[in-house]
Amino acid sequence: MLVHSVFFWLKEELSAAQRAEFRREVETLTTLRGVERGFVGTPAAVAERPVVDRSYSVGLTLLFRDRGAHDAYQVDPAHQAFLTRFKASWVRVQIYDCE
Secondary structure (H helix, E strand, O other): OEEEEEEEEEOOOOOHHHHHHHHHHHHHHHHOOOEEEEEEEOOOOOOOOOOOOOOOOEEEEEEEOOHHHHHHHHHOHHHHHHHHHHHHHEEEEEEEEEO
């Protein structure tokens, strides 16, 4: 199992409609071939603690059967099209992969 977690910090100047479109498009990534399970969300309104980072705009977590499925996802044309279309929408992206 490989867990792929991606956090996006969107540009402040994006409108509410642009942010909603971004989230909708991120959600389509959960349906790509090789994705066993996916989740898209925004920071939860949990109690403030020094170890909790709620500064990101949208989070994506994908579960893959193995590293091969993850690697195939990375070069999937739909994933590449998402990156090309939306890379100008964020100021930062942070990825954590766990096996």
